[in-house]
Every structure is written in C-alpha cells, then in structure tokens.
Amino acid sequence: MDKNFKFVQNKNCEYFPCHKGLPDDKFNCLFCFCPLFMLKDQCGGNYIKNNGIKDCSHCTVPHGTGGYDYIISKMDVVIEEGSDF
Numbered sequence: 001m002d003k004n005f006k007f008v009q010n011k012n013c014e015y016f017p018c019h020k021g022l023p024d025d026k027f028n029c030l031f032c033f034c035p036l037f038m039l040k041d042q043c044g045g046n047y048i049k050n051n052g053i054k055d056c057s058h059c060t061v062p063h064g065t066g067g068y069d070y071i072i073s074k075m076d077v078v079i080e081e082g083s084d085f
Contacts, residue, residue: 006030006068007028007030007068019060028064028067030062030068034059034061034071035075036062038078039078042077044074045059045061046059046060047059
C-alpha cells in the first residue's frame with residue numbers, strides 16, 4: 001500500500017524550497033510549519049538560536065525522507081507539553 005499521505009509538495013509556493021540541502025523532487029512540504037517547534041531543544045532538529053529566537057531555517061528534518069515518521073513519533077511529547085490534563 002502506498003503512503004501518499006506522508007508526502008505533499010507545492011512547487012508553486014513562492015518559498016519552494018524553503019530549506020536548502022534536499023533534492024527538489026524529495027522535498028516534503030507537508031509540515032510547512034513544524035509541529036515540533038514548540039518543543040524547544042527536544043525537537044531533535046538542526047536549529048540555532050538567533051538573537052534568542054529559535055531559527056530552524058537550516059533544518060530539513062520535517063522535509064526529508066522519513067520526516068513524517070519522525071514527526072509522528074514525537075507527537076506524544078507535543079501532546080504532553082501542550083495539554084493541561
């Protein structure tokens with residue numbers, strides 16, 4: 001069974017590709033805004049602090065091969081951090 005839901009690409013986006021370092025045909029736009037951003041240093045991505053602000057412009061984790069599976073594997077942490085239950 002194909003897993004087409006794991007990959008979305010929008011080559012018409014004015015920012016495509018928004019991160020360098022991945023082949024255009026493999027660039028996944030599904031997580032345009034990374035759901036792991038709020039995890040700060042627990043996201044596992046390649047970010048830097050730029051004037052005290054998390055800068056993910058060099059991170060390709062959500063956009064590369066395996067990005068969907070990685071993001072989904074961290075969603076329990078996102079839910080725990082964002083939940084008041």
